[in-house]
């Protein structure tokens with residue numbers, strides 16, 4: 001689509017889980033991150049911080065830490081034990097094959113309001129990133145795998161103790177020869193209400 005409108009980009013963007021071996025330009029990723037940083041935020045400092053996993057050496061280190069965390073959190077207990085070895089291999093293979101991952105974090109606040117604002121702003125930043133990436137034919141999967149809550153994993157990958165991981169963004173060029181996912185959303189009248197329909201009416 002030539003010069004799509006913002007509405008078209010919002011509606012057409014999809015989570016892309018199919019990896020391609022086309023090179024992803026880190027320069028381009030950084031430009032898109034700069035665009036994403038025009039998200040709204042409500043704190044003294046911009047709340048987002050990003051660690052990029054892109055080189056082979058970084059990737060190997062990162063996947064080692066992911067696999068350690070899966071063991072530490074006993075995540076494999078939820079898997080079919082008969083095919084455990086294959087599941088472990090598949091998981092490791094997937095994470096090794098992702099061309100680029102962004103570890104996106106927000107500050108942790110003891111204050112409920114500030115914590116919500118930080119998570120919300122960083123989520124807006126992530127969505128900006130996903131939308132801008134889409135226009136460059138860069139696919140993103142926003143992942144919240146359980147290891148993001150593992151303090152040992154966090155520390156190993158350079159996330160400070162006072163920050164929380166909002167998502168791992170797995171990034172790959174979109175292979176246009178493969179059919180892209182489509183999406184449906186429920187109609188607005190399913191989740192929009194007038195206050196008069198919802199409010200508590202006192203006797």
Ligand SMILES: Cc1cc2nc3c(=O)[nH]c(=O)nc-3n(C[C@H](O)[C@H](O)[C@H](O)COP(=O)(O)O)c2cc1C
Pocket residue numbers: 013014015016017141142143144145181183
């Ligand atoms: C906060 C958040 C966490 C997500 N975590 C995962 C995840 O761990 N694994 C995954 O495959 N997709 C994950 N997704 C992607 C959603 O599954 C996806 O957005 C949803 O299916 C709607 O599809 P769409 O993005 O193509 O509209 C996550 C999305 C959000 C917003």
